[in-house]
Amino acid sequence: MQINRLFEIIYILLSKRTITARALAERFEVSVRTIYRDIDILSSAGIPIYASQGKGGGISLLEDYVLDKSVLSEREQNEILYALQSLSITQAPETDMVLAKLSTLFNKKRINWIEVDFSPWGSEKKRACQFTMIKEAILSRRIIEFNYFSSSGEKSIRKVEPQKLVFKVNAWYLQAFCLTRNTYRTFKITRMSDILMTPAPFSKRNFEGLKENNQTQKTQIDICLNISAEGAYRVYDEFDEEDITKNKDGSYTVNASMPGGEWIYNYLFSYGPLLEVIEPLDMRLEMKNRIEAMMNKY
Template sequence: MRAERLVQIILLLQTHGRLTAGELARRLEVSARTVQRDLDALSAAGFPVYADRGRAGGWSLAADYRTRLTGLSPAETAALFVASTAHVLADLGLDAAAGTAEAKLLATVPAHARRHADLARERVLVDHADWMETREPSPWLPVLQRAVWDDTRVHLTYGSAPHAVAVEPLGLVAKKRSWYLVARKATGEFRTYRVDRIVHADGTDERFERPDAFDLTEHWRHHSDRYFAELRRYPVRLRVRGYAATRLRWARNAVIDAQTAPDDDGWANVSMTFESAYETRVYLLGLAGDVVVLEPADLRDDMRRAATEFLAQN
């Protein structure tokens, strides 16, 4: 693992020119102290890595140094050619360019690794769509894409809001088959907008200064964690048996917090957190006699009432 990390450090410095130890640590998902030890080891081994002090400082390679480590291994080649982002590229209008780039890249791959690329394309497909999904890309996605590329403001009308707001688009995120716009409002507040809920978007020529410290990946990770923590707020304790235990893993906007092994009769205890009492009731009623609500008592009573009403009306 350390040898791979040392190679990654060299390649990152060659690609980006200068990076701080903190930036390297974040990209490599290790501590800054670990990166510092790795940089010292590279320097001791004769690699021309240098530290520049000051506010604009960081670590860099000698200007004339170029590594020969950029050749792709068979496994790395296969990873590049797995078809996992076709719909994303199509939505952005980059599918044709991606095909050309793929052909150019494949032409540079050594013959012994090219077969791995062909195998990856022929035998692995990542489909992000849900079953029975029909979806058209938002007509506003090209407007947002240009604004993100050019650092220009956009006037958005979102959801049921009566007026448009001016935002500074910072990035686009594809989550499964949905697009999200991460933007900054005039107040400095960062907001996330689901693109298919945008009613109208007008591009402008008004340029803005992109925040130097903004990192889209890090921002989205924090946003997702916060969203999920706020979403899950209805804890329940259940007893389930058989296939119901598997179906609980499919529940949307819910998470299994703890689960015991099945007893001799096939029943297991499960602790879960759902989004709301209503969502919980709707999902658990579909499991019929394979689930027993232990807690909370009001959910148990609510499910009894719902089942009684259903029987009375059918």
């Protein structure tokens, strides 16, 4: 508690420059004598803090004081602030507060190098609540329950031990031990609803089991695609430059390795008539069969 109070006193002094011992005592609900003991501790630690008498007097720091550079270099200070700023993708409400405090401690007036928002339009409040709840469940090791929709649209109620939040290929996922299925699973956040953090705690498991489970799910398929010139806006967004060959007619040939699974057909069909699967042959035939099945509906 005292360490937190000392840190807060430094932050206040850097923000306001001068404050009375009585005001600090009232803020932290301690005696004035305790505040003066804190000031002695800070002074003995080499922080240039002093008290002045008279009107406008109080406890102050020397002008232009910055957190000792011997503790953190200029580059290390910036790296910490940049890392915190990049956490805005999770929309965690406490991130801005911590960033503001450290910016003041490091005497950095303008730190604004990145802004990332992966949430769908209009869902910021809901997504922030989801992240906050899941994060708290992970850190406090509390079981969560939620409704989950599979890729085929099947709804199920899941009870899981949350382990880790992962951002992969334009989507957020939760890695967890599923108590409903008694195995490790990866859940897509957008398919989770009615998330509830229960009071039930859980013990730490061997996380290697989750890594092994993920490896078995990532069977890679080598594919060759032909994408027409009208699809250029997606080609360079979604494939590595070294996998792309631009043809004389303006179309593109893409040779890439992609994870297998039902999702890949939905992804390829999202190109509509702009895409043709060249290889592998069995995938090309499967695409043809699915197109015929769709045609039969009309």
